[in-house]
Amino acid sequence: MTPPPSVQWSFRLWVAAVVVGVLGSAFSLATAATVPSGFAAGSGIAGAVIGLLFLAALVYLALRMRQGDHWARLVLAVLGGVSAVFTVVGVLLTAGLGVSLGWVSTVLSLGQAALIVAAILCSYQAPANAYFR
Template sequence: MTPPTSVQRSFQLWIAAVVVGVLGSVFSLATSATVPNGYLAAGGIVGVIIGLLFLAALVYLALRMRGGDHWARVALTVLGGVSAVFTVVGVLLTAGLGVSPGGVSTIVSLVQAALIVAAIIFSFQAPANLYFR
C-alpha cells in the first residue's frame, strides 16, 4: 500500500531534519575549539559521532515509518519529541544564563526542532492514522 501524502510529508520532514542535523554537525566540527597541538577536542568529536548515530537512527526509523510500521512512528514521536523539547529548553537555558552557543548553532537547532515537530504532526493526521491501522 502506498503511504498517504501526510506520511510522505512526515518522512520528508524527518529527512530534512537529519540533513539540518548533519550540516549542524559539520559546522560544529569546523568551528569547534582546538587544543594547542591543533587537534579537535576529543569531547567535541565524541559529541558529533553520537549526534550522527542518532541521526542515522532517525533515518532508519523514518524509512520504517514510511513503510507502514506503527512502532517506528511511535519511536520517532518519542525520540523526536524528547529531542525537540531538550533543544528548546537548552536554548532558553543558555539564553537565560547569558551563555551564547553561537547564532548559527542556535538557529540550526531551532530549525531542526521545528522540522521534527512538523514531522510528528504530519505522522498523526487522519490519513496517516488510517495507514498505520
C-alpha cells in the same frame, strides 16, 4: 499500500531534520575553539559520532515509518519529542546564562526542532492514522 501524503511529508520532514542536524554538527565542529589534545578534544569527536549515529537511526526509523510500521512512528514521536524539547530548553538555558551559541547554531537548532515537530504532527493526521491501522 502506498503511504498517504501526510506520511510522505512526515518522511521528508524527518530527512530534512537529519540534514539540518548534520549541518549543525559540522558547523559546531568547524567553529569549535581549538582544544589541546586530551579528554576535551576526544569528547567533542565522540559526541559528534554519537550524534551522527542517532541521526542515522532517525533515517532508518523514518524509512520504516514510511513502510507502514506503527512502532517506528511511535519511536520517532517519542525520540523526536524529547529531542525537540531538550533543544528548545537548551537554547533558552544557554541564552539565560549569557552563553552565546552564535546565531547560526541557534537557527539550525531551532529549525531542526521545528522540522521534528512538523514531522510528528504530519505522521499523526487522520489519513496517516488509517494507514498505520
